[in-house]
Amino acid sequence: MQRREHSAQFVDLVAACAQFVTTVGRIVPNLKGEHYDDTERDTIGRGLARVRSAADWIENAVTRDGAGSPRSRPRRSNPCRPAGGPPRRLEHHPADGRH
Incomplete structure (x- = not known):
């Protein structure tokens, strides 16, 4: 059962x-010009930070001991993701421009 779940997660x-x-x-390609x-x-910069964060999270999860172990936590600080967890949604405060 566990192997089947692992395979499904891998495919996903x-x-x-x-x-x-x-x-x-x-x-x-349509962005040229x-x-x-x-x-x-x-806005795009914040989205790219989230993409990088998610990619780092994936890499850490599959190249180390897994998503929840202390050794798998990212080595660098990232404001978009708590250590060992998924990227979090950044809040936008339009009135004062804060994020």
Whole structure:
């Protein structure tokens, strides 16, 4: 039973990575020549930080002892993810520009 769950999680993880790369590959070529204001660039920057955080989390989970062990926690500090956990949603405060 445990091996079947492991296999299903593996397939889900591979599919999620492939879907992300496919989607980005469809969108990014159309960005050539587009201009973005500071707010839009900041929004994309926060999204990229979350993507990097999620990728680091995946890498740590599969190359170390697993997602929950102390040795698998990320080595660098990341404001988007508590150590050993999933990326968290960043709050946006439009009135004062804080995140």
